[in-house]
Amino acid sequence: xxxxxxxxxxxxxxxxxxxxxxxxxxxxxxxxxxxxxxxxxxxxxxxxxxxxxxxxxxxxxxxxxxxxxxxxxxxxxxxxxxxxxxxxxxxxxxxxxxxxxxxxxxxxxxxxxxxxxxxxxxxxxxxxxxxxxxxxxxxxxxxxxxxxxxxxxxxxxxxxxxxxxxxxxxxxxxxxxxxxxxxxxxxxxxxxxxxxxxxxxxxxxxxxxxxxxxxxxxxxxxxxxxxxxxxxxxxxxxxxxxxxxxxxxxxxxxxxxxxxxxxxxxxxxxxxxxxxxxxxxxxxxxxxxxxxxxxxxxxxxxxxxxxxxxxxxxxxxxxxxxxxxxxxxxxxxxxxxx
Amino acid sequence: xxxxxxxxxxxxxxxxxxxxxxxxxxxxxxxxxxxxxxxxxxxxxxxxxxxxxxxxxxxxxxxxxxxxxxxxxxxxxxxxxxxxxxxxxxxxxxxxxxxxxxxxxxxxxxxxxxxxxxxxxxxxxxxxxxxxxxxxxxxxxxxxxxxxxxxxxxxxxxxxxxxxxxxxxxxxxxxxxxxxxxxxxxxxxxxxxxxxxxxxxxxxxxxxxxxxxxxxxxxxxxxxxxxxxxxxxxxxxxxxxxxxxxxxxxxxxxxxxxxxxxxxxxxxxxxxxxxxxxxxxxxxxxxxxxxxxxxxxxxxxxxxxxxxxxxxxxxxxxxxxxxxxxxxxxxxxxxx
Numbered sequence: 150x151x152x153x154x155x156x157x158x159x160x161x162x163x164x165x166x167x168x169x170x171x172x173x174x175x176x177x178x179x180x181x182x183x184x185x186x187x188x189x190x191x192x193x194x195x196x197x198x199x200x201x202x203x204x205x206x207x208x209x210x211x212x213x214x215x216x217x218x219x220x221x222x223x224x225x226x227x228x229x230x231x232x233x234x235x236x237x238x239x240x241x242x243x244x245x246x247x248x249x250x251x252x253x254x255x256x257x258x259x260x261x262x263x264x265x266x267x268x269x270x271x272x273x274x275x276x277x278x279x280x281x282x283x284x285x286x287x288x289x290x291x292x293x294x295x296x297x298x299x300x301x302x303x304x305x306x307x308x309x310x311x312x313x314x315x316x317x318x319x320x321x322x323x324x325x326x327x328x329x330x331x332x333x334x335x336x337x338x339x340x341x342x343x344x345x346x347x348x349x350x351x352x353x354x355x356x357x358x359x360x361x362x363x364x365x366x367x368x369x370x371x372x373x374x375x376x377x378x379x380x381x382x383x384x385x386x387x388x389x390x391x392x393x394x395x396x397x398x399x400x401x402x403x404x405x406x407x408x409x410x411x412x413x414x415x416x417x418x419x420x421x422x423x424x425x426x427x428x429x430x431x432x433x434x435x436x437x438x439x440x441x442x443x444x445x446x447x448x449x450x451x452x453x454x455x456x457x458x459x460x461x462x463x464x465x466x467x468x469x470x471x472x473x474x475x476x477x478x479x480x481x482x483x484x485x486x487x
Numbered sequence: 488x489x490x491x492x493x494x495x496x497x498x499x500x501x502x503x504x505x506x507x508x509x510x511x512x513x514x515x516x517x518x519x520x521x522x523x524x525x526x527x528x529x530x531x532x533x534x535x536x537x538x539x540x541x542x543x544x545x546x547x548x549x550x551x552x553x554x555x556x557x558x559x560x561x562x563x564x565x566x567x568x569x570x571x572x573x574x575x576x577x578x579x580x581x582x583x584x585x586x587x588x589x590x591x592x593x594x595x596x597x598x599x600x601x602x603x604x605x606x607x608x609x610x611x612x613x614x615x616x617x618x619x620x621x622x623x624x625x626x627x628x629x630x631x632x633x634x635x636x637x638x639x640x641x642x643x644x645x646x647x648x649x650x651x652x653x654x655x656x657x658x659x660x661x662x663x664x665x666x667x668x669x670x671x672x673x674x675x676x677x678x679x680x681x682x683x684x685x686x687x688x689x690x691x692x693x694x695x696x697x698x699x700x701x702x703x704x705x706x707x708x709x710x711x712x713x714x715x716x717x718x719x720x721x722x723x724x725x726x727x728x729x730x731x732x733x734x735x736x737x738x739x740x741x742x743x744x745x746x747x748x749x750x751x752x753x754x755x756x757x758x759x760x761x762x763x764x765x766x767x768x769x770x771x772x773x774x775x776x777x778x779x780x781x782x783x784x785x786x787x788x789x790x791x792x793x794x795x796x797x798x799x800x801x802x803x804x805x806x807x808x809x810x811x812x813x814x815x816x817x818x819x820x821x822x823x
Contacts, residue, residue: 277807290796421621
């Protein structure tokens with residue numbers, strides 16, 4: 150017992166800092182980057198690779214922030230890949246047909262489609278009292294089906310899209326890709342929103358203890374609908390980002406993206422039981438996933454290993470998370486000498 | 488306030504006709520009949536037993552997996568790795584067959600792989616009970632499919648369909664009834680009896696209803712969860728054998744999306760993902776509703792994507808049904 154107490158004291162303030170979820174993740178990330186940099190012969194930390202990484206995975210990072218909100222209230226949304234496809238596709242179709250004539254309008258419309266998709270899910274989950282995973286499973290079928298339905302299972306090719314729209318994803322501002330600027334802005338908004346607004350705190354309250362939140366006067370249904378609506382709008386934004394980056398719209402785009410996004414959140418320390426998680430953690434988690442996806446080929450790992458390794462890393466991350474939490478809970482008990 | 492599962496506790500079993508009518512399974516039977524009537528109207532050949540069974544065979548591989556999935560959902564767990572598991576098991580079958588030339592060894596390898604994969608899920612989830620089953624099985628799904636990708640590369644294995652009896656596992660029939668259908672019936676009855684008539688079944692309901700209370704009442708919660716996850720793995724291995732018999736070759740994209748299909752079948756059948764609720768009869772009827780509806784809509788040349796929209800809408804409508812029913816009841820009460 151005394152020995153253990155000593156080790157606790159030795160940790161001191163630094164230990165406390167290290168025990169925080171985000172800093173340990175940051176440490177893992179730095180180690181990961183170091184190993185990749187070493188194994189790839191110094192190819193990883195180059196401006197081309199980093200700009201590709203920030204551009205290609207910006208949409209999953211954006212999606213992760215929406216998923217964070219949903220997970221915080223104890224929900225889940227496995228339809229965001231389909232919402233992304235539906236909003237991106239309908240925007241591209243309207244662009245092809247000459248209805249949408251400016252890039253800003255395109256982004257706005259895509260967000261609007263996503264918002265409507267999100268509100269429908271929010272209503273089903275809160276008013277219809279359907280379990281989120283089932284509601285979003287059903288809506289995933291519907292949204293993905295609608296994507297093919299509206300496009301008549303055709304592609305929207307690059308030359309039918311607005312030049313300004315396509316240029317946006319390739320453009321830079323202060324050396325940082327436009328798409329990654331969206332991530333940065335959204336991250337700051339989320340940080341402030343979750344930490345310092347009363348609605349942000351209400352989200353945590355609903356997720357930690359819905360009954361207590363209800364008794365203290367929070368309108369739970371309203372919180373749920375708004376959260377799913379925001380998540381949908383973010384998926385719509387990601388839809389515009391995706392089609393602008395790849396300069397095509399296909400029915401099967403972002404198929405299975407939700408799984409990467411959930412994995413990013415979990416690696417970032419978000420609990421699937423609700424009430425636990427931060428915007429910073431999620432950003433780190435999403436970047437970690439992006440680094441893993443991008444670097445495997447650089448390190449010379451054969452492409453067929455990639456999926457298995459990715460799964461392994463996700464499993465490892467959640468396992469480490471549990472072990473760390475168990476240890477800190479044990480230490481907290483010892484600290485109180487129980 | 489209703490409990491999580493929407494049940495009220497009563498020691499007296501109600502047996503009135505009205506209760507029978509509002510039962511979930513009754514609704515499912517109506518939908519089932521509706522689908523069949525629709526199919527008969529759409530195609531005069533629908534009731535041709537031979538072609539009907541050909542189409543039933545199409546969804547039976549998924550249906551095999553829906554049976555243990557019902558157990559998993561009943562426990563309040565979820566298993567997203569069944570697709571990857573079937574894929575890896577099928578891969579092992581193909582590889583072992585190609586290496587040794589013995590289909591028996593191949594089948595043994597598939598069953599062993601499936602069971603091992605399921606046991607691995609169970610082991611992680613019972614040793615680390617804090618972990619959400621969803622995220623663990625999501626990760627193992629990627630791992631299993633990834634391993635299969637690694638093993639197969641771009642290639643595929645083939646040659647299995649040259650063995651007659653193996654080919655017949657999928658295509659063989661007694662009269663017009665396929666072997667697969669008979670096996671499914673036997674499996675469904677066994678799974679149903681275990682779920683509803685054994686101590687093990689009651690314990691699964693207890694765990695799904697309230698894990699803590701069940702543990703305090705002496706139910707070995709983790710042991711049962713481990714058993715069920717392992718069993719699911721075994722059935723995945725079993726299903727992969729039929730999958731191979733059907734296709735005669737294995738690629739790393741086999742059984743993609745099986746997990747969500749199997750879960751949809753169970754949920755439509757009234758097995759709540761929150762656990763502790765539902766019957767095997769419901770799940771089996773739902774399997775046939777989804778399978779036959781898909782067949783019928785295909786008959787009128789609806790595209791696969793439109794069928795998806797309809798299936799999604801059906802799923803949502805059915806899960807919304809209890810809430811709407813309750814709302815109507817409340818409104819009537821308020822009117823009085």
